Amino acid sequence: MLELKKIKKQFNGRTILNNFDMQVQDNQITTIVGPSGAGKTTLLRCISGLEKIDSGSFVLDGKPFDPANNRDNDNVIGVVFQDFQLFPNLTVLDNITLAPQLVLKQSKSEAEKRAQELIDQLNLTGKEGLYPYQLSGGQKQRLAIVRALAMNPKILCYDEPTSALDPDLRQTVEDIILGLKKQNMTQIVVTHDMEFAKNIADQLVRVEPIKA
Amino acid sequence: MLHYVSQILPSLLSGAWMTIKIFFWTLIASIPLGILASLGLTSKIAPLRWILKFYVWLMRGTPLLLQLIFVFYGLPIIGIIFQRYDAALFAFILNYTAYFAEIFRGGFQAIDPGQYESARVLRLTRGQTLRKIVIPQVIKIVVPSIGNETINLIKDSSLVYVIGLGDLLRAGNVATARDVTLLPLVLVGIIYLLMTAIATYVLRKVEQHYRAWR
Numbered sequence: 001m002l003e004l005k006k007i008k009k010q011f012n013g014r015t016i017l018n019n020f021d022m023q024v025q026d027n028q029i030t031t032i033v034g035p036s037g038a039g040k041t042t043l044l045r046c047i048s049g050l051e052k053i054d055s056g057s058f059v060l061d062g063k064p065f066d067p068a069n070n071r072d073n074d075n076v077i078g079v080v081f082q083d084f085q086l087f088p089n090l091t092v093l094d095n096i097t098l099a100p101q102l103v104l105k106q107s108k109s110e111a112e113k114r115a116q117e118l119i120d121q122l123n124l125t126g127k128e129g130l131y132p133y134q135l136s137g138g139q140k141q142r143l144a145i146v147r148a149l150a151m152n153p154k155i156l157c158y159d160e161p162t163s164a165l166d167p168d169l170r171q172t173v174e175d176i177i178l179g180l181k182k183q184n185m186t187q188i189v190v191t192h193d194m195e196f197a198k199n200i201a202d203q204l205v206r207v208e209p210i211k212a
Numbered sequence: 213m214l215h216y217v218s219q220i221l222p223s224l225l226s227g228a229w230m231t232i233k234i235f236f237w238t239l240i241a242s243i244p245l246g247i248l249a250s251l252g253l254t255s256k257i258a259p260l261r262w263i264l265k266f267y268v269w270l271m272r273g274t275p276l277l278l279q280l281i282f283v284f285y286g287l288p289i290i291g292i293i294f295q296r297y298d299a300a301l302f303a304f305i306l307n308y309t310a311y312f313a314e315i316f317r318g319g320f321q322a323i324d325p326g327q328y329e330s331a332r333v334l335r336l337t338r339g340q341t342l343r344k345i346v347i348p349q350v351i352k353i354v355v356p357s358i359g360n361e362t363i364n365l366i367k368d369s370s371l372v373y374v375i376g377l378g379d380l381l382r383a384g385n386v387a388t389a390r391d392v393t394l395l396p397l398v399l400v401g402i403i404y405l406l407m408t409a410i411a412t413y414v415l416r417k418v419e420q421h422y423r424a425w426r
């Protein structure tokens with residue numbers, strides 16, 4: 001379980017998150033909703049260590065946890081970015097296996113074997129040798145998910161997973177997220193799409209804008 | 213005429229060899245130095261940034277010919293003496309590093325900050341991120357501009373003429389003055405064209421290599 005305790009985050013003196021509390025239960029889907037500019041992306045960036053918090057604390061499985069300074073390969077927080085941020089210079093397979101090889105020190109064949117399982121599971125079979133520009137939006141997103149999963153994250157975070165896609169792909173994203181839940185993946189999903197949030201959520205967390 | 217060509221060709225080729233040496237060493241040194249300088253230009257350390265900005269401004273704002281004359285004829289006045297060849301290389305490397313630094317700075321700035329972030333959540337180190345993700349993308353962006361400068365460098369190398377270095381142009385000019393014929397200069401032109409053609413071909417291959425992805 002990940003606990004957020006009294007998290008405070010400011011940008012240039014403007015408070016975005018103030019004494020924010022939240023609990024992310026294992027193997028569940030926690031959705032974060034709220035109006036535009038409320039601080040949903042900021043919250044996700046704090047959880048994944050891309051932003052430093054000003055005060056408050058994180059507790060992961062009962063132990064203090066600093067996402068911004070976490071080098072423990074058993075406590076990876078994976079992120080699927082809104083614009084995916086795939087590596088354009090690497091093939092689908094290399095996008096997936098780069099970090100497991102360099103960071104988790106997996107051998108090339110080990111990393112590729114695991115990658116292939118995930119590729120098949122997320123319906124990217126046959127795309128291994130393509131470059132990101134040759135994929136559709138939905139395929140890009142699935143690659144981003146596979147790339148994050150290959151690092152065996154403890155928690156997988158998504159920022160607006162439906163926003164960059166055609167509306168008819170929303171169902172696919174739902175299916176993927178619910179499918180990963182069945183495999184006991186803990187997931188945090190930021191979205192402003194209430195219906196989507198309700199369809200997948202075990203827990204719904206609201207982030208409200210703070211009045212100046 | 214063929215006889216005459218075979219007579220002057222050795223001296224032209226030895227001049228061409230000097231031109232190639234200057235071209236080659238300038239390129240080999242200025243590209244890595246340019247990458248380093250470009251990292252300095254975007255560094256958080258303000259004094260380093262100022263010094264490098266001043267250096268780039270100076271090198272790009274004054275003629276290479278002046279820099280060459282300054283190094284070879286000027287610096288000895290204050291006791292710094294270079295051999296002709298060393299003076300030429302020194303001035304060329306200093307000058308081209310500044311141009312390459314600007315080109316690479318633009319390349320680094322064109323990289324989406326999200327690329328660094330996604331590398332970071334995958335736990336790549338800074339060095340791994342630069343090597344595997346950022347530098348390949350930067351190279352793809354800068355290859356055309358680096359290519360232009362490379363072609364310029366072949367032609368600029370003839371400026372070493374003023375410090376009396378025996379390059380291709382000098383070899384041709386000497387023969388023309390001695391034998392009162394245009395032929396050596398025409399041959400010089402042809403050899404330059406050959407060199408730029410080869411460079412263009414190599415550059416096109418490099419560009420093609422990077423065209424596999426976007």
Ligand SMILES: Nc1ncnc2c1ncn2[C@@H]1O[C@H](COP(=O)(O)OP(=O)(O)OP(=O)(O)O)[C@@H](O)[C@H]1O
Pocket residue numbers: 011012016034035036037038039040041042043192
């Ligand atoms: N790096 C930053 N520097 C300064 N202000 C920032 C920065 N990042 C975000 N903000 C501000 O913080 C507030 C919250 O932004 P955030 O992106 O977290 O909102 P959001 O809830 O994700 O909105 P949306 O639904 O539009 O994506 C906004 O007012 C934004 O302008």
Ligand SMILES: [Mg+2]
Pocket residue numbers: 040041042159
């Ligand atoms: Mg957002």
